Amino acid sequence: MEDGQRMYSQQGGLTNMSGNVLPQYNMGQDEPSDQRKQEIGDILQQIMTITDQSLDEAQARCRKHTLNCHRMKPALFSVLCEIKEKTVLSIRNSQEEEPPDPQLMRLDNMLIAEGVAGPEKGGGSSAAANATAAASGGQPDSAIEHSDYRAKLAQIRQIYHTELEKYEQSDGSEIKNSDYEAKLAQIRQVYQTEYGKYEQACNEFTTHVVNLLREQSRTRPIAPKEIERMVTIIRKKFAAIEMQLKQSTCEAVMILRSRFLDARRKRRNFSKQATELLNEYFYSHLSNPYPSEEAKEELARKCGITVSQVSNWFGNKRIRYKKNINKAQEEANMYAAKTAAAAAANVGPEGGAAGYNVGGGQAGMYMNLNGGDNYQSSDNSITPHPRSQNGSPHDQKPDDSTDSWCAGAFMQGLDGEGDNYDGSSDEPGLKRPKI
DNA sequence: TCTGATGATTGACG
DNA sequence: CGTCAATCATCAGA
Numbered sequence: 001m002e003d004g005q006r007m008y009s010q011q012g013g014l015t016n017m018s019g020n021v022l023p024q025y026n027m028g029q030d031e032p033s034d035q036r037k038q039e040i041g042d043i044l045q046q047i048m049t050i051t052d053q054s055l056d057e058a059q060a061r062c063r064k065h066t067l068n069c070h071r072m073k074p075a076l077f078s079v080l081c082e083i084k085e086k087t088v089l090s091i092r093n094s095q096e097e098e099p100p101d102p103q104l105m106r107l108d109n110m111l112i113a114e115g116v117a118g119p120e121k122g123g124g125s126s127a128a129a130n131a132t133a134a135a136s137g138g139q140p141d142s143a144i145e146h147s148d149y150r151a152k153l154a155q156i157r158q159i160y161h162t163e164l165e166k167y168e169q170s171d172g173s174e175i176k177n178s179d180y181e182a183k184l185a186q187i188r189q190v191y192q193t194e195y196g197k198y199e200q201a202c203n204e205f206t207t208h209v210v211n212l213l214r215e216q217s218r219t220r221p222i223a224p225k226e227i228e229r230m231v232t233i234i235r236k237k238f239a240a241i242e243m244q245l246k247q248s249t250c251e252a253v254m255i256l257r258s259r260f261l262d263a264r265r266k267r268r269n270f271s272k273q274a275t276e277l278l279n280e281y282f283y284s285h286l287s288n289p290y291p292s293e294e295a296k297e298e299l300a301r302k303c304g305i306t307v308s309q310v311s312n313w314f315g316n317k318r319i320r321y322k323k324n325i326n327k328a329q330e331e332a333n334m335y336a337a338k339t340a341a342a343a344a345a346n347v348g349p350e351g352g353a354a355g356y357n358v359g360g361g362q363a364g365m366y367m368n369l370n371g372g373d374n375y376q377s378s379d380n381s382i383t384p385h386p387r388s389q390n391g392s393p394h395d396q397k398p399d400d401s402t403d404s405w406c407a408g409a410f411m412q413g414l415d416g417e418g419d420n421y422d423g424s425s426d427e428p429g430l431k432r433p434k435i
Numbered sequence: 436t437c438t439g440a441t442g443a444t445t446g447a448c449g
Numbered sequence: 450c451g452t453c454a455a456t457c458a459t460c461a462g463a
Contacts, residue, residue: 172448267459275441290452311451312443319440319454 041071058228068218104239107246114253116188117195117246152201155240156194158259161248183256192247206231270313274303278310282317283335288405289318302304318405 111117213227255353270278281299282289291299303310 267457269441269460309442313441315454316442318452323454341453 035110039070039072039075043072043076077221084221084226085221101239101243104243104246107243107250110190110253111246114250115184116191116249116253135250152197156197156201157241157244159194159197184253187249187252187256191245194245195242198238198241205238206234209234270303270305270309274305275328277303278313278317279331279335280339281315282321283332284339288330289314290405 050274108117209230210227213222213230215226216222217227269275278299279296281291287290290312291310293307296307296314300310305313
């Protein structure tokens with residue numbers, strides 16, 4: 001804009017950028033009269049200073065009016081426009097039609113792929129459309145100040161980043177399956193909100209500038225084309241912010257995803273106390289180690305883990321107990337003794353090990369099963385393994401899970417309260433080869 | 436570094 | 450849907 005001021009000399013002579021006089025713009029007069037010279041000088045002076053005057057002054061309005069009504073104005077105006085056409089525009093015309101930023105395209109593609117942006121689910125496009133509608137449909141005179149605009153941008157950025165951090169920090173250690181979708185949705189929402197705000201700010205500012213230019217175009221040679229160009233320049237400036245927003249969103253999605261994938265495989269041992277509690281429950285319900293939903297919830301609460309973790313634990317425990325009964329028995333012994341001791345301390349000798357239906361029976365039962373009665377009947381064609389050998393049941397696919405847990409071994413009396421565990425039965429033959 | 440223990444995941448089954 | 454069985458991936462102690 002300032003080039004305009006430099007372009008026009010006080011004498012009314014017109015110079016181009018290099019300062020040469022342009023004779024063809026001498027209004028066609030060989031020798032303009034002094035008065036005419038004076039008039040032209042006046043009007044140019046007014047034109048040059050008009051941008052320095054504040055817009056809302058009544059006085060300024062008055063001056064603008066007189067300027068606009070000046071009889072020389074149309075002629076001068078067209079000349080100025082022509083000059084501009086030939087200088088400024090031709091300079092800038094060369095750098096139009098830039099291809100879209102490839103990085104922005106990449107970001108866009110990723111956001112669409114992740115479902116953060118895109119048409120489905122009322123994505124960013126609709127938010128953008130809303131923002132556009134709001135901005136364009138709104139008052140055109142919503143001329144925000146320059147400082148306002150900066151503050152707004154800063155605000156957008158800040159809000160976005162605080163939100164982002166909130167999501168990143170919120171117990172990132174444990175991301176469960178359901179959480180992932182929820183968090184992605186949160187990111188999507190933040191992104192769309194912020195994108196909307198960004199669009200709105202951009203549009204407001206653009207509108208503001210356009211209005212300003214239109215206003216000034218009445219007194220200065222500003223062509224519609226130039227206004228358009230200014231709009232694209234503004235968009236370009238704003239694009240940096242857009243890029244930042246998209247980049248941050250992409251990062252957030254990537255972080256979320258990697259954390260989620262990590263969390264799936266990460267394994268943290270339960271606390272000793274939790275394991276203790278679980279083991280106590282397991283061994284005290286060894287005849288039927290299938291806790292009800294309520295029991296699971298109770299255990300989960302006591303252990304500070306989730307119900308599904310309790311389920312996992314019992315699933316693992318059962319299968320591993322069966323796989324290695326010998327060892328498990330030692331453990332069972334331990335827990336039986338422990339509880340017995342605890343009970344003895346609390347209640348008295350008679351109440352000891354009340355809950356422990358385990359019984360040395362297990363091992364024996366298990367043996368019996370394999371050795372004798374009905375086990376092989378259930379086991380199809382496979383020849384029954386002689387108990388004494390460690391030929392071991394580990395190859396039994398159909399397994400003993402037929403009617404009851406662990407080959408139905410512990411079914412009977414074991415459940416009874418009274419009987420405490422006698423670790424007497426030790427069956428070396430039970431040892432099964434490790435897989 | 437090796438190895439057993441262990442929590443989590445997956446596919447099959449009833 | 451809950452469970453089993455196999456398997457994976459990591460932890461933790463030697």
